[in-house]
Amino acid sequence: MNRPRSAAGLLALALFASVPPIAGARAQTAPHPERLAFVLNSADASISEIDIDSRQEVRRIPVLREPHHMALSPDGRSLVVGDTAGNALFFLDPITGAMQRRIAVSDPYQISYSPDGRWLTVAGLARNQVDIYDVATMTLAHRVPARSMPSHINYSPDSAVAYVSLQDSGRLIAIETATGRVQWDSKVGSTPAGVLWHEGHVLVANMGTDFVAVVDPRDGHVEREIHMAPGPHNLFITPDHKRLYVTCRVSGTITQLDWNSLDVVRSYHLPGGPDDIVFGPDGSMWATLRWRQHVAVLDLASGNYTTIATGRSPHGIWLNTAMPGRRISMLTGNSAPATR
Numbered sequence: 001m002n003r004p005r006s007a008a009g010l011l012a013l014a015l016f017a018s019v020p021p022i023a024g025a026r027a028q029t030a031p032h033p034e035r036l037a038f039v040l041n042s043a044d045a046s047i048s049e050i051d052i053d054s055r056q057e058v059r060r061i062p063v064l065r066e067p068h069h070m071a072l073s074p075d076g077r078s079l080v081v082g083d084t085a086g087n088a089l090f091f092l093d094p095i096t097g098a099m100q101r102r103i104a105v106s107d108p109y110q111i112s113y114s115p116d117g118r119w120l121t122v123a124g125l126a127r128n129q130v131d132i133y134d135v136a137t138m139t140l141a142h143r144v145p146a147r148s149m150p151s152h153i154n155y156s157p158d159s160a161v162a163y164v165s166l167q168d169s170g171r172l173i174a175i176e177t178a179t180g181r182v183q184w185d186s187k188v189g190s191t192p193a194g195v196l197w198h199e200g201h202v203l204v205a206n207m208g209t210d211f212v213a214v215v216d217p218r219d220g221h222v223e224r225e226i227h228m229a230p231g232p233h234n235l236f237i238t239p240d241h242k243r244l245y246v247t248c249r250v251s252g253t254i255t256q257l258d259w260n261s262l263d264v265v266r267s268y269h270l271p272g273g274p275d276d277i278v279f280g281p282d283g284s285m286w287a288t289l290r291w292r293q294h295v296a297v298l299d300l301a302s303g304n305y306t307t308i309a310t311g312r313s314p315h316g317i318w319l320n321t322a323m324p325g326r327r328i329s330m331l332t333g334n335s336a337p338a339t340r
Contacts (some may be wrong), residue, residue: 011046015319034056034095037278037286037319038079040067040293041311047081048310049097052280052319055297061097064088068172069110069316074117074135076324080107081316084126094320096325099242103138106131110152114159122163123150130164132177142180147171152234154195154202156217163202163217165192172204186220188213194234198244199260205232205246212246214262229253236277239322249273254298268303270296275314281321288314 035052047061064086068312071080078091078100084107091100107124111137114121120133123146128155130144148168155162161183162175170190174183190208197203201223202215212232231250235242244257250273255264272292279284285298293312296304 014241032096035321037317038070038097039288039310039314040070040081040316041313042066042068042315043313044311046311047097050308052321055306057308057310059097060301060311063090067316070318071111071113072323074113079318080111082122094323109225112153114155114177115157116159118159121153123153123164125149125151130175132162133178139205144175144180144182146173151193153193154197156197161217163195165204166197167191167193172202172215174217174220184220186215188215188222196235203235205235207231207233207250228255228264229267230255234276239279245277247274247277247287249275254287268298270298270305276317276324278317278319280319285317286317288317290315
């Protein structure tokens with residue numbers, strides 16, 4: 001993966017506050033749109049800002065080296081972006097994208113806040129470690145060694161346990177957030193990525209297979225395999241908690257599962273490696289296409305979609321219409337790739 005030199009990255013940071021719009025975007029003097037989609041361009045060391053209403057990229061924000069995932073802070077005041085190869089977290093204004101601060105964090109590939117807002121768990125995919133931070137002080141509470149390539153994170157509803165997939169070993173681990181103790185370590189499939197708590201079970205998308213594993217959170221054993229197109233990658237819930245979707249990046253499909261039975265309901269074909277998804281204020285689905293340098297906006301009723309150009313290897317995506325207190329509240333997310 002091409003990465004800019006560190007000196008170039010530092011220069012980009014110095015110019016961050018005065019980033020101009022991209023060519024063809026609205027003029028600098030025009031009002032900055034408030035309804036924005038943020039897209040992390042992993043291979044371009046940048047973040048695309050897209051006007052949700054015009055569906056045009058209006059600005060591209062430089063970071064250090066390799067951003068992959070982001071999360072809204074528990075207080076809703078910051079959009080936190082993990083720059084894994086840059087070993088940094090960027091805190092952005094979730095309305096405008098203006099940089100608030102930057103802190104040093106080791107290999108923040110995937111980042112996830114616990115439901116109670118107390119913990120921030122960081123999966124260090126390149127360094128084989130899972131770090132748990134105390135959000136109030138941003139001090140490292142626990143560092144948990146992982147077998148190989150910790151990837152995606154999800155929590156039990158009470159925030160007591162963080163479940164982390166280990167891509168290279170085909171396993172899922174359960175970590176007690178308060179102590180950092182590994183409760184269990186279980187084989188769940190081949191190249192597991194996305195992890196999601198769902199109705200008393202943990203779902204794990206296995207990219208090296210054609211199934212999502214249904215895991216018992218008490219001991220980690222696989223209760224069921226939900227078969228679909230090859231390469232299930234990540235799992236997402238709609239804001240109304242009535243539908244569940246799985247992105248299958250290798251096969252270029254997005255599959256809807258029945259909320260109760262978990263049976264396959266419908267599949268959509270989106271070539272180009274659909275990866276992370278969020279839901280727009282009009283009910284559309286926005287999906288990053290990792291291998292096409294585009295975001296797809298999908299009409300779920302018709303299956304038709306349009307695309308918006310981004311930087312190289314678009315990965316994480318978030319819409320600020322998801323912020324609590326806005327007219328429509330729809331916070332979703334998770335993400336990760338097969339190798340990086």
